[in-house]
Amino acid sequence: MEEKILKLKEEILKKMSEIKSQVDVENLRVEYLGKKSEVVEILKNLKNVEESKRKEVGEKANSLRQEIEKMVENKKEELKELEYVARIENSEKIDISLPTEKSIGSLHPITITERELEDIFTSMGFTVEDGNEVETEYNNFEAVNVPKYHPARDMQDTFWLENGQVLKTQTSAAQNKIMLKYGAPLKAIFPGRCFRNEALDASHENTFFQMEGMMIDKDVSIANLIYFMKTLLSEVFKKDVEVRLRPGYFPFVEPGFELDIKCPYCDGEGCKVCKHGTWIELCPCGMIHPNVLKMGGIDPDKYSGFAFGLGLSRLAMMKYSINDLRVMNSCDVRALKQMNVK
Ligand code: FA5
DSSP states (O other), X not given: OHHXXXXXXXXXXXXXXXXXXXXXXXXXXXXXXXXXXXXXXXXXXXXXXXXXHHHHHHHHHHHHHXXXXXXXXXXXXXXXXXXXXXXXHTTTOOOTTXXXXXXXXXXXXXXXXXXXXXXXXXXXXXXXXXXXXXXXXXXHTGGGTOOTTOGGGGGSOOOBOTTSOEEOSOGGGXXXXXXXXXXXXXXXEEEEEEEOOOOOBTTBOSEEEEEEEEEEETTOOHHHHHHHHHHHHHHHHTSOOOEEEEEOOOTTEEEEEEEEEEOTTTTTSOOTTTTTOSEEEEEEEEXXXXXXXXXXXXXXXXXXXXXXXXXXXXXXXXXXXOSOGGGGGSOOHHHHHHTTOX
Protein backbone atom coordinates (compact mmCIF):
# COMPACT_ATOMS: atom_id res chain seq x y z
CA MET A 1 0.00 0.00 0.00
CA GLU A 2 2.79 2.38 0.90
CA GLU A 3 4.45 1.67 -2.43
CA LYS A 4 1.20 2.40 -4.18
CA ILE A 5 0.96 5.79 -2.42
CA LEU A 6 4.52 6.62 -3.43
CA LYS A 7 3.84 5.61 -7.02
CA LEU A 8 0.67 7.71 -7.11
CA LYS A 9 2.62 10.71 -5.87
CA GLU A 10 5.27 10.37 -8.59
CA GLU A 11 2.59 9.94 -11.21
CA ILE A 12 0.75 13.09 -10.11
CA LEU A 13 3.91 15.17 -9.93
CA LYS A 14 4.79 14.17 -13.49
CA LYS A 15 1.31 14.92 -14.84
CA MET A 16 1.11 18.18 -12.96
CA SER A 17 4.36 19.42 -14.48
CA GLU A 18 2.96 18.85 -17.98
CA ILE A 19 -0.35 20.64 -17.45
CA LYS A 20 -1.03 23.85 -19.40
CA SER A 21 -4.66 24.78 -18.74
CA GLN A 22 -7.10 25.30 -15.87
CA VAL A 23 -9.42 22.66 -17.35
CA ASP A 24 -6.64 20.08 -17.21
CA VAL A 25 -5.88 20.98 -13.57
CA GLU A 26 -9.52 20.45 -12.72
CA ASN A 27 -9.57 17.12 -14.56
CA LEU A 28 -6.47 16.04 -12.68
CA ARG A 29 -8.06 17.06 -9.38
CA VAL A 30 -11.12 14.95 -10.14
CA GLU A 31 -8.94 12.04 -11.27
CA TYR A 32 -6.90 12.00 -8.06
CA LEU A 33 -9.25 13.44 -5.46
CA GLY A 34 -12.71 12.72 -6.87
CA LYS A 35 -15.10 10.21 -5.30
CA LYS A 36 -13.80 7.39 -7.48
CA SER A 37 -10.09 8.27 -7.24
CA GLU A 38 -7.44 5.89 -6.00
CA VAL A 39 -6.59 8.12 -3.04
CA VAL A 40 -10.20 8.09 -1.85
CA GLU A 41 -10.33 4.31 -2.44
CA ILE A 42 -7.25 3.84 -0.24
CA LEU A 43 -8.83 5.90 2.52
CA LYS A 44 -12.13 4.06 2.21
CA ASN A 45 -10.41 0.68 2.46
CA LEU A 46 -8.23 1.46 5.46
CA LYS A 47 -10.31 -0.93 7.51
CA ASN A 48 -8.92 -3.80 5.42
CA VAL A 49 -5.28 -2.82 6.06
CA GLU A 50 -3.39 -4.89 8.60
CA GLU A 51 -3.95 -3.27 11.99
CA SER A 52 -0.26 -2.65 12.77
CA LYS A 53 0.13 -0.66 9.53
CA ARG A 54 -3.29 1.02 9.41
CA LYS A 55 -2.30 4.20 11.22
CA GLU A 56 0.82 4.79 9.11
CA VAL A 57 -0.96 4.09 5.82
CA GLY A 58 -3.83 6.34 6.86
CA GLU A 59 -1.46 9.18 7.66
CA LYS A 60 0.43 8.78 4.39
CA ALA A 61 -2.75 8.65 2.32
CA ASN A 62 -4.12 11.71 4.10
CA SER A 63 -0.92 13.66 3.66
CA LEU A 64 -0.91 12.69 -0.05
CA ARG A 65 -4.45 14.03 -0.33
CA GLN A 66 -3.39 17.30 1.27
CA GLU A 67 -0.34 17.53 -0.97
CA ILE A 68 -2.49 17.07 -4.06
CA GLU A 69 -4.91 19.75 -2.87
CA LYS A 70 -1.98 22.12 -2.37
CA MET A 71 -0.46 21.25 -5.76
CA VAL A 72 -3.79 21.86 -7.49
CA GLU A 73 -4.20 25.20 -5.76
CA ASN A 74 -0.64 26.30 -6.62
CA LYS A 75 -0.99 25.19 -10.21
CA LYS A 76 -4.25 27.11 -10.60
CA GLU A 77 -2.60 30.26 -9.26
CA GLU A 78 0.47 29.77 -11.47
CA LEU A 79 -1.70 29.33 -14.58
CA LYS A 80 -3.84 32.33 -13.66
CA GLU A 81 -0.71 34.45 -13.46
CA LEU A 82 0.56 33.12 -16.82
CA GLU A 83 -2.83 33.74 -18.47
CA TYR A 84 -2.85 37.30 -17.11
CA VAL A 85 0.65 38.00 -18.42
CA ALA A 86 -0.28 36.52 -21.82
CA ARG A 87 -3.41 38.70 -21.96
CA ILE A 88 -1.47 41.84 -21.15
CA GLU A 89 1.18 40.99 -23.72
CA ASN A 90 -1.22 40.04 -26.49
CA SER A 91 -4.91 40.94 -26.63
CA GLU A 92 -4.80 43.76 -24.07
CA LYS A 93 -1.47 45.23 -24.97
CA ILE A 94 -1.66 49.01 -24.86
CA ASP A 95 0.46 50.95 -27.29
CA ILE A 96 0.97 54.22 -25.46
CA SER A 97 2.54 55.78 -28.55
CA LEU A 98 -0.78 55.67 -30.47
CA PRO A 99 -2.71 58.92 -30.92
CA THR A 100 -5.43 59.34 -28.32
CA GLU A 101 -8.42 60.60 -30.33
CA LYS A 102 -10.04 57.19 -30.49
CA SER A 103 -10.23 56.68 -26.76
CA ILE A 104 -10.83 60.01 -25.12
CA GLY A 105 -13.05 58.34 -22.52
CA SER A 106 -16.41 59.44 -21.23
CA LEU A 107 -18.09 60.42 -18.02
CA HIS A 108 -19.04 57.61 -15.67
CA PRO A 109 -22.74 56.61 -15.75
CA ILE A 110 -23.07 57.64 -12.08
CA THR A 111 -21.64 61.10 -12.85
CA ILE A 112 -23.98 61.53 -15.80
CA THR A 113 -27.00 60.48 -13.73
CA GLU A 114 -25.91 62.74 -10.89
CA ARG A 115 -25.53 65.75 -13.19
CA GLU A 116 -28.89 65.09 -14.78
CA LEU A 117 -30.56 65.02 -11.35
CA GLU A 118 -28.73 68.17 -10.31
CA ASP A 119 -30.07 69.98 -13.40
CA ILE A 120 -33.62 68.91 -12.63
CA PHE A 121 -33.39 69.89 -8.98
CA THR A 122 -31.71 73.24 -9.59
CA SER A 123 -34.49 74.03 -12.07
CA MET A 124 -36.88 73.52 -9.12
CA GLY A 125 -34.92 75.94 -6.95
CA PHE A 126 -32.72 73.49 -4.98
CA THR A 127 -29.08 74.24 -4.23
CA VAL A 128 -26.42 71.53 -4.60
CA GLU A 129 -24.34 70.99 -1.46
CA ASP A 130 -21.23 68.98 -0.72
CA GLY A 131 -20.79 66.46 2.09
CA ASN A 132 -17.67 64.92 3.61
CA GLU A 133 -16.62 61.32 3.05
CA VAL A 134 -15.05 61.12 6.51
CA GLU A 135 -17.59 62.25 9.04
CA THR A 136 -17.94 62.63 12.77
CA GLU A 137 -20.00 60.01 14.56
CA TYR A 138 -22.26 62.87 15.64
CA ASN A 139 -23.14 63.99 12.09
CA ASN A 140 -23.54 60.47 10.74
CA PHE A 141 -25.71 59.23 13.59
CA GLU A 142 -26.59 61.41 16.59
CA ALA A 143 -27.57 64.49 14.57
CA VAL A 144 -30.05 62.39 12.60
CA ASN A 145 -31.72 61.01 15.71
CA VAL A 146 -29.66 57.79 15.98
CA PRO A 147 -28.07 58.01 19.43
CA LYS A 148 -25.39 55.60 20.66
CA TYR A 149 -26.74 52.08 21.18
CA HIS A 150 -29.85 52.76 19.05
CA PRO A 151 -30.73 49.49 17.25
CA ALA A 152 -30.94 51.38 13.92
CA ARG A 153 -27.13 51.60 13.94
CA ASP A 154 -27.12 47.89 13.11
CA MET A 155 -28.79 48.62 9.75
CA GLN A 156 -25.56 50.24 8.50
CA ASP A 157 -22.41 48.23 9.17
CA THR A 158 -19.97 51.09 9.61
CA PHE A 159 -16.26 51.53 8.84
CA TRP A 160 -14.75 53.19 11.91
CA LEU A 161 -11.49 55.12 11.84
CA GLU A 162 -9.00 54.96 14.67
CA ASN A 163 -9.77 58.56 15.65
CA GLY A 164 -13.45 57.69 16.25
CA GLN A 165 -14.70 59.17 13.00
CA VAL A 166 -16.52 57.14 10.39
CA LEU A 167 -16.64 56.70 6.63
CA LYS A 168 -20.03 58.24 5.93
CA THR A 169 -22.66 55.50 5.70
CA GLN A 170 -25.37 57.77 4.34
CA THR A 171 -25.68 61.19 2.74
CA SER A 172 -28.06 62.02 5.62
CA ALA A 173 -24.83 62.74 7.52
CA ALA A 174 -24.80 66.21 5.95
CA GLN A 175 -28.36 67.13 6.98
CA ASN A 176 -27.42 68.81 10.26
CA LYS A 177 -24.60 70.94 8.83
CA ILE A 178 -26.77 72.16 5.97
CA MET A 179 -29.64 73.07 8.31
CA LEU A 180 -27.26 74.96 10.57
CA LYS A 181 -25.69 76.71 7.58
CA TYR A 182 -28.90 77.92 5.87
CA GLY A 183 -31.72 77.66 8.40
CA ALA A 184 -35.30 77.57 7.09
CA PRO A 185 -36.71 77.83 4.47
CA LEU A 186 -34.34 75.48 2.74
CA LYS A 187 -34.21 73.44 -0.48
CA ALA A 188 -31.02 71.46 -1.00
CA ILE A 189 -29.69 68.27 -2.53
CA PHE A 190 -26.39 66.69 -1.54
CA PRO A 191 -25.02 63.80 -3.57
CA GLY A 192 -22.14 61.78 -2.19
CA ARG A 193 -20.14 58.60 -1.85
CA CYS A 194 -21.15 56.33 1.03
CA PHE A 195 -19.43 53.35 2.58
CA ARG A 196 -20.77 50.27 4.35
CA ASN A 197 -19.20 47.00 5.28
CA GLU A 198 -21.56 45.00 3.07
CA ALA A 199 -21.63 41.43 1.85
CA LEU A 200 -21.16 42.24 -1.84
CA ASP A 201 -23.59 41.14 -4.51
CA ALA A 202 -25.06 42.48 -7.75
CA SER A 203 -26.92 45.26 -5.94
CA HIS A 204 -24.72 45.86 -2.88
CA GLU A 205 -21.30 47.52 -2.91
CA ASN A 206 -19.15 48.66 0.01
CA THR A 207 -18.75 51.99 -1.80
CA PHE A 208 -21.79 53.48 -3.49
CA PHE A 209 -23.50 56.78 -4.21
CA GLN A 210 -26.64 58.30 -2.79
CA MET A 211 -28.35 61.60 -3.46
CA GLU A 212 -30.04 63.16 -0.50
CA GLY A 213 -32.56 65.97 -0.68
CA MET A 214 -34.36 68.16 1.83
CA MET A 215 -37.08 70.71 1.49
CA ILE A 216 -38.01 72.66 4.62
CA ASP A 217 -40.58 75.43 4.74
CA LYS A 218 -43.89 76.38 6.31
CA ASP A 219 -46.61 73.78 5.62
CA VAL A 220 -44.49 71.32 3.65
CA SER A 221 -46.43 68.07 3.48
CA ILE A 222 -46.24 64.52 2.18
CA ALA A 223 -48.14 65.73 -0.90
CA ASN A 224 -45.13 67.98 -1.73
CA LEU A 225 -42.80 65.04 -1.32
CA ILE A 226 -44.83 62.86 -3.69
CA TYR A 227 -45.09 65.66 -6.25
CA PHE A 228 -41.33 66.31 -6.24
CA MET A 229 -40.38 62.68 -6.51
CA LYS A 230 -42.89 62.01 -9.27
CA THR A 231 -41.73 65.03 -11.28
CA LEU A 232 -38.09 64.16 -10.77
CA LEU A 233 -38.40 60.52 -11.75
CA SER A 234 -40.59 61.31 -14.75
CA GLU A 235 -37.81 63.63 -15.96
CA VAL A 236 -35.15 61.00 -15.34
CA PHE A 237 -37.00 58.28 -17.23
CA LYS A 238 -38.41 60.72 -19.81
CA LYS A 239 -41.97 59.50 -19.25
CA ASP A 240 -44.77 59.79 -16.70
CA VAL A 241 -43.74 57.56 -13.80
CA GLU A 242 -46.23 56.15 -11.29
CA VAL A 243 -45.05 56.14 -7.66
CA ARG A 244 -46.36 54.56 -4.46
CA LEU A 245 -45.38 54.92 -0.81
CA ARG A 246 -45.05 52.10 1.68
CA PRO A 247 -44.26 52.54 5.37
CA GLY A 248 -40.50 52.43 6.06
CA TYR A 249 -38.54 53.00 9.24
CA PHE A 250 -35.72 55.54 9.53
CA PRO A 251 -35.20 57.29 12.88
CA PHE A 252 -34.73 60.68 11.21
CA VAL A 253 -38.15 60.81 9.56
CA GLU A 254 -41.67 60.50 10.91
CA PRO A 255 -43.61 59.19 9.11
CA GLY A 256 -41.04 57.31 7.02
CA PHE A 257 -41.62 55.66 3.65
CA GLU A 258 -40.11 53.52 0.97
CA LEU A 259 -40.96 55.07 -2.37
CA ASP A 260 -41.44 52.61 -5.22
CA ILE A 261 -41.87 53.37 -8.90
CA LYS A 262 -43.87 51.32 -11.34
CA CYS A 263 -41.25 49.76 -13.58
CA PRO A 264 -40.65 52.36 -16.33
CA TYR A 265 -39.28 49.68 -18.68
CA CYS A 266 -42.34 47.41 -18.81
CA ASP A 267 -45.01 49.69 -17.29
CA GLY A 268 -45.53 47.05 -14.64
CA GLU A 269 -46.12 44.20 -17.08
CA GLY A 270 -43.11 42.34 -15.71
CA CYS A 271 -39.52 42.31 -16.97
CA LYS A 272 -36.02 41.50 -15.73
CA VAL A 273 -35.41 45.04 -14.42
CA CYS A 274 -38.33 44.81 -11.95
CA LYS A 275 -37.76 41.08 -11.61
CA HIS A 276 -41.40 40.65 -12.66
CA GLY A 277 -42.44 42.45 -9.49
CA THR A 278 -44.11 45.48 -11.18
CA TRP A 279 -42.73 47.93 -8.58
CA ILE A 280 -39.12 48.93 -7.97
CA GLU A 281 -37.95 50.12 -4.56
CA LEU A 282 -36.02 53.28 -5.28
CA CYS A 283 -36.00 55.92 -2.63
CA PRO A 284 -36.49 55.92 1.13
CA CYS A 285 -37.98 59.19 2.32
CA GLY A 286 -40.24 60.84 4.85
CA MET A 287 -41.12 63.92 6.84
CA ILE A 288 -38.10 65.18 8.80
CA HIS A 289 -38.35 64.24 12.49
CA PRO A 290 -38.89 67.25 14.83
CA ASN A 291 -35.76 66.21 16.81
CA VAL A 292 -33.64 66.50 13.67
CA LEU A 293 -35.06 69.93 12.86
CA LYS A 294 -34.38 71.06 16.45
CA MET A 295 -30.78 69.82 16.35
CA GLY A 296 -30.42 71.74 13.06
CA GLY A 297 -31.58 74.93 14.78
CA ILE A 298 -35.00 74.95 13.07
CA ASP A 299 -38.22 75.36 15.02
CA PRO A 300 -40.43 72.30 14.31
CA ASP A 301 -43.51 74.18 15.44
CA LYS A 302 -43.02 76.69 12.62
CA TYR A 303 -41.45 74.58 9.92
CA SER A 304 -41.81 71.11 8.48
CA GLY A 305 -39.96 69.37 5.69
CA PHE A 306 -39.29 66.23 3.76
CA ALA A 307 -36.06 64.36 3.12
CA PHE A 308 -35.18 61.54 0.78
CA GLY A 309 -32.11 59.37 0.14
CA LEU A 310 -32.06 58.20 -3.45
CA GLY A 311 -29.78 55.27 -4.31
CA LEU A 312 -27.84 57.02 -7.07
CA SER A 313 -25.70 54.02 -8.03
CA ARG A 314 -28.80 51.86 -8.35
CA LEU A 315 -30.62 54.49 -10.38
CA ALA A 316 -27.66 54.71 -12.79
CA MET A 317 -27.71 50.92 -13.02
CA MET A 318 -31.35 50.99 -14.06
CA LYS A 319 -30.89 53.85 -16.49
CA TYR A 320 -28.02 52.14 -18.27
CA SER A 321 -29.36 48.57 -17.93
CA ILE A 322 -26.32 47.45 -15.95
CA ASN A 323 -27.15 44.26 -14.14
CA ASP A 324 -24.27 44.19 -11.66
CA LEU A 325 -23.37 47.15 -9.46
CA ARG A 326 -19.84 45.89 -8.95
CA VAL A 327 -18.88 46.75 -12.55
CA MET A 328 -19.41 50.40 -11.72
CA ASN A 329 -16.42 50.47 -9.37
CA SER A 330 -14.29 48.02 -11.33
CA CYS A 331 -12.36 50.63 -13.37
CA ASP A 332 -12.45 48.09 -16.18
CA VAL A 333 -12.47 50.11 -19.39
CA ARG A 334 -14.05 47.21 -21.29
CA ALA A 335 -17.02 47.23 -18.92
CA LEU A 336 -17.38 51.02 -19.10
CA LYS A 337 -17.32 50.86 -22.91
CA GLN A 338 -20.16 48.35 -22.84
CA MET A 339 -22.31 50.68 -20.76
CA ASN A 340 -23.06 52.56 -23.95
CA VAL A 341 -22.37 55.89 -22.31
CA LYS A 342 -22.15 58.86 -24.68
C1 FA5 B 1 -30.57 55.46 4.00
O1 FA5 B 1 -29.37 55.45 3.79
C2 FA5 B 1 -31.28 56.70 4.50
N1 FA5 B 1 -30.29 57.65 4.91
C3 FA5 B 1 -32.15 57.25 3.38
C4 FA5 B 1 -33.13 58.30 3.83
C5 FA5 B 1 -32.81 59.64 3.70
C6 FA5 B 1 -34.35 57.93 4.38
C7 FA5 B 1 -33.70 60.62 4.12
C8 FA5 B 1 -35.22 58.90 4.77
C9 FA5 B 1 -34.90 60.23 4.64
P1 FA5 B 1 -30.94 53.06 3.02
O2 FA5 B 1 -29.98 52.38 3.90
O3 FA5 B 1 -32.17 52.30 2.67
O4 FA5 B 1 -31.41 54.45 3.68
O5 FA5 B 1 -30.20 53.48 1.68
C10 FA5 B 1 -30.80 54.31 0.74
C11 FA5 B 1 -30.54 53.79 -0.66
O6 FA5 B 1 -29.13 53.68 -0.87
C12 FA5 B 1 -31.08 52.36 -0.90
O7 FA5 B 1 -32.42 52.39 -1.31
C13 FA5 B 1 -30.17 51.88 -2.01
O8 FA5 B 1 -30.63 52.31 -3.27
C14 FA5 B 1 -28.87 52.58 -1.70
N2 FA5 B 1 -27.96 51.64 -1.00
C15 FA5 B 1 -27.93 51.31 0.30
N3 FA5 B 1 -26.96 50.42 0.56
C16 FA5 B 1 -26.34 50.19 -0.62
C17 FA5 B 1 -25.24 49.37 -1.04
N4 FA5 B 1 -24.54 48.64 -0.18
N5 FA5 B 1 -24.87 49.36 -2.34
C18 FA5 B 1 -25.56 50.14 -3.22
N6 FA5 B 1 -26.59 50.94 -2.92
C19 FA5 B 1 -26.98 50.96 -1.63
